[in-house]
Amino acid sequence: MKRLVLIVLSFLLLTAFGLAxxxxxxxxxxxxxxxxGVNGKAPGFGYVDEKTGKYMGFDxxxxxxxxxxxxxxxxxxxxxxxxxxxxxxxxQTGEVDVVFRNTTITTSRDGSxxxxxxxxxxxxxxxxxxxxxxxxxxxxELEGATVCTNQGTTTEKNWTDFVRSQGWKGNKLLTFESFxxxxxxxxxxxxxxxxxxxxxxxxxxxxxxxxxxxVILPETLSKEPLAGFTFQNDSRWRDALTWIVYATIQAEExxxxxxxxxxxxxxxxxxxxxxxxxxxxxxxxxxLPNDFVARVIxxxxxxxxxxxxxxxxxxxxxxxxxxxxxxxxxxxxxxxSPPFR
Amino acid sequence: xxxxxxxxxxxxxxxxxxxxxxxTAYLLYAVGxxxxxxxxxEARWQVIPANFRLFMVGxxxxxxxxxxxxxxxxxxxxxxxxxxxxxxxxxxxxxxxxAGVLYLLAFPVLLxxxxxxxxxxxxxxxxxxxxxxxxxxxxxxxxxxxxxxxGTLAAIQVLSGVPSQRWGGLLLTVIATFxxxxxxxxxxxLLALGRTSKMPxxxxxxxxxxxxVRGVPLVTVLFLAWIMVPLFVPEDFRVPQLxxxxxxxxLFAAAYLAEYVRGGLQGVxxxxxxxxxxxxxxxxxTVVFIILPQALRAVIPALIGQVIAIFKDxxxxxxxxxxxxxxxxxxxxxxPKFLGLExxxxxxxxxxxxxxxxxxxxxxxxxxxxxxxxxx
Numbered sequence: 001m002k003r004l005v006l007i008v009l010s011f012l013l014l015t016a017f018g019l020a021x022x023x024x025x026x027x028x029x030x031x032x033x034x035x036x037g038v039n040g041k042a043p044g045f046g047y048v049d050e051k052t053g054k055y056m057g058f059d060x061x062x063x064x065x066x067x068x069x070x071x072x073x074x075x076x077x078x079x080x081x082x083x084x085x086x087x088x089x090x091x092q093t094g095e096v097d098v099v100f101r102n103t104t105i106t107t108s109r110d111g112s113x114x115x116x117x118x119x120x121x122x123x124x125x126x127x128x129x130x131x132x133x134x135x136x137x138x139x140x141e142l143e144g145a146t147v148c149t150n151q152g153t154t155t156e157k158n159w160t161d162f163v164r165s166q167g168w169k170g171n172k173l174l175t176f177e178s179f180x181x182x183x184x185x186x187x188x189x190x191x192x193x194x195x196x197x198x199x200x201x202x203x204x205x206x207x208x209x210x211x212x213x214x215v216i217l218p219e220t221l222s223k224e225p226l227a228g229f230t231f232q233n234d235s236r237w238r239d240a241l242t243w244i245v246y247a248t249i250q251a252e253e254x255x256x257x258x259x260x261x262x263x264x265x266x267x268x269x270x271x272x273x274x275x276x277x278x279x280x281x282x283x284x285x286x287x288l289p290n291d292f293v294a295r296v297i298x299x300x301x302x303x304x305x306x307x308x309x310x311x312x313x314x315x316x317x318x319x320x321x322x323x324x325x326x327x328x329x330x331x332x333x334x335x336x337s338p339p340f341r
Numbered sequence: 342x343x344x345x346x347x348x349x350x351x352x353x354x355x356x357x358x359x360x361x362x363x364x365t366a367y368l369l370y371a372v373g374x375x376x377x378x379x380x381x382x383e384a385r386w387q388v389i390p391a392n393f394r395l396f397m398v399g400x401x402x403x404x405x406x407x408x409x410x411x412x413x414x415x416x417x418x419x420x421x422x423x424x425x426x427x428x429x430x431x432x433x434x435x436x437x438x439x440a441g442v443l444y445l446l447a448f449p450v451l452l453x454x455x456x457x458x459x460x461x462x463x464x465x466x467x468x469x470x471x472x473x474x475x476x477x478x479x480x481x482x483x484x485x486x487x488x489x490x491x492g493t494l495a496a497i498q499v500l501s502g503v504p505s506q507r508w509g510g511l512l513l514t515v516i517a518t519f520x521x522x523x524x525x526x527x528x529x530x531l532l533a534l535g536r537t538s539k540m541p542x543x544x545x546x547x548x549x550x551x552x553x554v555r556g557v558p559l560v561t562v563l564f565l566a567w568i569m570v571p572l573f574v575p576e577d578f579r580v581p582q583l584x585x586x587x588x589x590x591x592l593f594a595a596a597y598l599a600e601y602v603r604g605g606l607q608g609v610x611x612x613x614x615x616x617x618x619x620x621x622x623x624x625x626x627t628v629v630f631i632i633l634p635q636a637l638r639a640v641i642p643a644l645i646g647q648v649i650a651i652f653k654d655x656x657x658x659x660x661x662x663x664x665x666x667x668x669x670x671x672x673x674x675x676x677p678k679f680l681g682l683e684x685x686x687x688x689x690x691x692x693x694x695x696x697x698x699x700x701x702x703x704x705x706x707x708x709x710x711x712x713x714x715x716x717x
Binding site for chain 1: 391392394395398399400401402403504506507564567568571572579582659660661662663664668669671672673674675676677678679680681683
C-alpha cells in the first residue's frame with residue numbers, strides 16, 4: 001500500500017515538474033495574446049478611457065510594450081483588472097501572465113508571497129503636503145503639527161515612526177477612512193499637513209481649487225519602488241519581461257523615440273544596431289524576436305515618452321520628473337538600464 | 342380647506358406635536374436646500390453624460406455595441422412574450438410598455454444610434470407580445486420555458502463575440518443578477534427539499550451546506566470562488582472572472598433561497614400530503630404538483646427580496662475586480678479628467694441601483710396581487 005502511495009505521489013510530482021518545465025513564454029506565444037493584470041482605478045497609472053472603453057495609463061503601457069515585443073502589435077492584450085488583494089493570487093493561480101499594477105517591491109512579497117519582480121518602472125515615496133501660508137519648507141519643521149492621513153495604511157505607520165525617530169512631542173495624527181475625507185479636513189484647516197504617496201499628493205494638489213496655494217515638501221519618508229511582477233521559477237519568461245522594461249529605459253538614454261526610430265534604424269553605430277536587432281542575436285538569446293526593442297519603441301515609445309504621455313506636464317495628472325528619482329541616471333535620477341550587449 | 346384641517350389634525354394637535362413638526366420642517370428645509378443648491382449650482386453633472394457608455398456597458402468595445410442591442414432585443418422579446426402569456430389586461434400592459442419606451446428615449450444623454458437600438462429592441466418586444474397573444478394560450482404557456490432557454494442561450498452567444506472580460510457596467514450587473522438568480526433557484530429548491538427529506542444522509546448534507554454557507558460572509562464566498570475555482574480546472578482552461586463571481590453568488594444565494602422555500606414547505610399542512618397520497622400520486626408528483634406550488638406562493642415576497650438583494654450585492658464584485666456598475670463608478674473617478682467628482686458619480690450610481698431595485702419590488706407586488714396572496 002505504502003509503495004503504491006509513493007508511486008502515485010512521485011508520478012504526480014513528475015507531472016507537476018513536467019508542467020513547470022513549460023515556460024509561460026510558450027503559453028503566451030501559443031495563445032497569441034498576453035493576459036496582463038492591471039489597476040483599473042489608479043489615476044494616471046491605469047484607468048478606462050471614457051470613449052473607447054480601452055485601458056489607458058502608465059502601467060498599461062508596459063503591458064502594451066510586452067505585447068508589442070512579442071507580437072509586433074501593442075493591442076494583443078487582454079486586461080484583467082485586479083484589486084490590491086487579488087493581485088498576488090492572480091499570479092499564483094496562473095490567471096494572468098504578468099502584473100503591472102503600481103506594486104511596491106518588498107522583501108516579503110518577493111520571498112514568502114512568492115512572486116518575482118521586474119525592474120522598477122516608477123519610484124514613488126511617501127511625501128507631505130502643506131499650505132503655502134504655513135511657511136514650512138521642510139518636513140523637519142513640523143514638530144507639534146497635526147497631520148492627516150488615511151486609516152490602516154503604511155503611511156500612517158511611517159509617519160508615527162518618523163515622529164518617534166525625531167523624538168517630537170505634541171504631534172497629533174488624524175486619520176480618516178478615505179483620502180477625500182483626509183483632503184477635506186486638510187482644506188478646512190483641521191490639520192496642518194497631509195501625508196500619502198507623492199504621486200497621490202500630486203493628483204490631489206491638482207484637484208484643489210487653488211493648486212498654487214499648496215506645497216509638496218521635498219523630503220520622501222518611505223521608499224515605494226513600483227514594479228511589475230510575474231511567476232517565480234520561470235526565468236525565461238521573467239528575463240524576457242525584464243529586458244523589455246529595460247529596453248524602454250535604454251531607448252531613452254540613446255535618444256530613440258517613436259518619431260526618430262526610422263533614422264536610428266539606418267544608423268551605423270554598432271551599439272545602436274545591436275540594440276535595435278539589426279545585427280547580433282540579443283533578442284534571440286532571450287527567446288524574443290530579434291527586433292523586439294524596435295517593436296516596443298515603434299508601438300509604445302521609450303520610457304520618457306510613456307511617462308510624459310500619462311504623467312507629463314501636458315497630462316492632467318502631472319508628476320514632475322526632472323531631477324526626480326524617475327529621471328534617467330544621466331540626469332540625476334535612478335532610471336538605469338544595464339547595457340544591451 | 343381640507344388640507345388645512347388635515348394639517349391641524351395630524352401635524353399641529355398639541356404643543357409637542359407642533360414643536361416636532363416645526364423642527365422637522367426646519368431640518369428638512371436646511372438639508373433639502375443644501376442638496377438642491379449643490380445639485381443645481383456646484384455639481385458638475387457633465388461627468389455622467391461623458392461617461393454614460395462606461396456606466397452602461399463598461400469597457401465593451403464601441404464597434405461591437407450592436408451585440409448589446411441584439412441581446413437586449415432578444416431579452417425584451419422574451420419579456421414581451423412572457424407578458425403576452427401572463428398579463429390578461431392587454432391595454433394596460435401596452436400603455437405601460439409604450440410609456441416605458443418613451444421615457445427611455447427621452448433620456449437626454451443617449452446618442453442617436455442608441456435611440457435607434459433601443460427602439461429596435463422595444464419593437465422586438467412588442468412583436469413577441471403580439472405573437473404570444475395570437476397563439477393558443479395553452480401552447481404559449483408550454484412554450485415559455487423552452488423559449489426562455491433558447492433565447493437566453495442566443496443572447497449570450499451574441500454577447501460572447503466580445504470576451505466577458507470586456508463586459509461591464511449596468512450590462513454586467515444585470516447579466517450577473519439574472520444568472521445568479523436563475524441558477525441559484527433550482528439549487529435552493531433542491532437544498533430545501535433535501536433538508537426536509539426523511540433520508541438522513543441527504544438531509545444532513547443539505548443542512549450542513551446551508552448552515553456552512555449562511556455562516557460565512559458573502560465577501561468570503563466570492564473570494565473563495567475567485568481563488569478556488571481555477572484550482573479545479575486544468576491550467577490551460579481559464580474560467581472567466583465573471584463566471585467565478587456568478588458561481589460565488591449562486592452558492593451563496595442558494596442557501597438563503599433554500600431556507601425561504603423550507604419555510605414555505607413547512608407551512609403546507611400535513612393534510613395536503615396525505616390527500617395527495619390518497620389520490621394515488623407518487624412522491625415526485627406530490628411535491629411538484631401539490632406541495633411546491635403552495636409553498637412557493639407563500640414565500641414570494643421573501644424570494645423577490647432575495648432577488649433584490651442579489652442585484653444590489655453584485656456591487657461586491659468591486660473587490661474581486663469585476664467591472665460591475667459600482668466598479669465603473671470608481672473607474673470613471675480615476676480618469677484624470679474626472680478627478681474629484683465622487684458626489685455626482687456615486688449619486689448617479691445610487692439612482693440607477695434604486696431604479697433597478699424599485700422596479701423589481703414593484704414587479705413583486707404585482708405578482709403577489711396577481712396570485713391573490715393575502716386574500717386567499
